[in-house]
Amino acid sequence: MRVSAMSGRPSERTLVMDGVELHLAHPDDLPMTWVGQEECLKQLLAAWLVIESEDLPMNPRLVGKPGVGKTTLAYAAGRSLGKEVYIFQATMDTRPEDLLITPVVSPEAKIQYVASPLVTAMIRGGVCVLDEGNRMSEKAWASLAPLLDRRRYIESIVTGLKIRAHREFRFVTTMNEDASTYELPEYIHSRLQPQILIDFPDRQDELQILRENLPFADDKILGYVVDFLQRAHEAEERYSVRDGINVARFALKLLHGGDLGMEDAVRKGVLMILGEEAQVYLD
Numbered sequence: 001m002r003v004s005a006m007s008g009r010p011s012e013r014t015l016v017m018d019g020v021e022l023h024l025a026h027p028d029d030l031p032m033t034w035v036g037q038e039e040c041l042k043q044l045l046a047a048w049l050v051i052e053s054e055d056l057p058m059n060p061r062l063v064g065k066p067g068v069g070k071t072t073l074a075y076a077a078g079r080s081l082g083k084e085v086y087i088f089q090a091t092m093d094t095r096p097e098d099l100l101i102t103p104v105v106s107p108e109a110k111i112q113y114v115a116s117p118l119v120t121a122m123i124r125g126g127v128c129v130l131d132e133g134n135r136m137s138e139k140a141w142a143s144l145a146p147l148l149d150r151r152r153y154i155e156s157i158v159t160g161l162k163i164r165a166h167r168e169f170r171f172v173t174t175m176n177e178d179a180s181t182y183e184l185p186e187y188i189h190s191r192l193q194p195q196i197l198i199d200f201p202d203r204q205d206e207l208q209i210l211r212e213n214l215p216f217a218d219d220k221i222l223g224y225v226v227d228f229l230q231r232a233h234e235a236e237e238r239y240s241v242r243d244g245i246n247v248a249r250f251a252l253k254l255l256h257g258g259d260l261g262m263e264d265a266v267r268k269g270v271l272m273i274l275g276e277e278a279q280v281y282l283d
Contacts, residue, residue, distance in 0.1 A: 013026070015123070017161055017163065018160075018161060020113060020159045020160075021112070021113065022113050022114075022115045022119075022123075022159075023112055023113065023114045023115065024115050024123065024124070025086060025114075025115060025117045025120040027084035027085055027086055027120075027126060028075070028085055028086060028087045030075060032071075032072045032075045032076055032079075033072075033076060033212055034069070034072055034073050034076035034077070035201075035208045035209045035212055036201050036202070036204070036205025036206075036208065036209070037073075037198070037199075037201060037205065040062075040073055040196055040198055041073060041076070041077055041080075043060075043194070043196045044060055044073065044074070044077045044172065044196055045077055045080070045081075047059075047060040047172075047193075047194055047196075048060075048077075048081075048170045048172075056152070057169075057170055057171075058193055058194065059148050059171045059172070059173070059191055059192050059193070060172050060192070060193065060194050060195070060196055061133065061172070061174070061175050061192040061193075061194075061195055061196070062074060062172060062173070062174045062175065062196050062198055063174075063175045063177060063195055063197055063198065064176070064177060064197060064198035064199060065176065065177050065178075065200070065238060065240060066176050066178065066238070066240060066242075067240025067243060068198045068199065068200055068201075068240055068241070069198060069201075069241065069242075070174035070175075070176075070198050071087065071131050071174055073198065074127075074129040074172045075087065075129060077127075078127030078129070078170065081127070081170075083125070083126050083127045083168070083170070084121065084124055084125075084126035084127070085121075085126060085127045085129060086117035086118065086120055086126055086127065086128050086129070087117065087128075087129045087131055088116060088117045088118050088129070088130050088131065089131050089132065090131060090132050090135050090136045090140075090173075091132075091135055091136070092135055092136070092137065092182075094135075094136045094137070094140045095139075095140060096139065096140055096142070096143035097156075097157075097158055098116065098140075099116055099118055099119075099140055099144065100115075100116055100118070100119055100143060100154055100158070101113050101114065101115055101116065101119060101156040101158050101159050101161070102116065103158055113159050118130065118144075118154075118171075119154065119156075119163060121170075122154070122163060122164075122166060122169050123163065123166060124166065125166035125167070125169055126168075126169065126170075127169075127170045127171075127172070128169070128170070128171050128172075129173075129174065130171070130173040130174070131173075131174050132174060132175065132176055133173035133174065133175055133192075134175040134176070134182055134183075134184060135176075135182065136182065137182060138182070138185050141184070141185065141188045142188075143155075144188075145187065145188065145191070147165060147171070148171070148188070148191035149191055152165040152169075153165060173192060200229075200233045200240070200241070201241060203226055203227075203230050206226050206229055206230070206241055206244070207222060207223065207226045209241050210222045210225065210226060210241070210245060210248060213245045214245065214248055214249060214252070216252075217248060217252055218262075220262065221248060221252065221262050221265075221266065222248060224262065224263065224266050225244045225247055225248045225251070225266060226244065228244070228247075228266070228270065228281050228282055229241065229243075229244045231281040232278070232281045235281065237278075239274060243273060243274060247266065247269040247270055247273045247274065248269070250268075250269040250272060250273060251265040251266045252265075254268055254269065266282070267279060267282055
């Protein structure tokens, strides 16, 4: 079976490979900006670097607690290189065909073959962010094994195609540190290197992240929320900057629509978003 390769970027969202018409996914266009922790960004870009003609980019994994910005970092890194970025959300139900090429019935009652975001990124020389990769089963990961080593291709059983990755293709997966995940098999674990650890940001970076996401918010309320988050981080709680954004957003809505003061609105926001046990970190 011949390995199909693309040396340039097709201008349309469909292309024909070995007689099979593929419909390509669209890249993600998101308002994501990475703030602070420049070392993490440098490490990811270094992993993707190709320093010699015989060299290959690595397939890093970004590891950290939920909400610390792993997906944001991956997306921002890809965009900083001027590449199209494709995000694939992994779940426990993800099948090999979901990761590669899926047959669907068109409005004309014909079978169409739809390339996943991952395969589209392979073909177009973009970046694939496999989000929450350790939620996938080993069977799904096994379909990516030849892509993540020197072979750099996938094989679609559905279409009979082998597709080689564009030389500019880059891959990264994010992984949450929690109990609701699979243990990666060693042969996959060894292909997902290096491991880049993402921790909670410091106070200055966390405040800037909240400003980026809530530019209409008063600095006083953002500072109050950041103080809450920093106390929680010191106690090694799970509350993340994403939680802080939700607390601040809800508090702002309460302020706008009622007669609560700032501190009371934040307290109500913490209670409604994170629960009563989180309120201990407000004072």
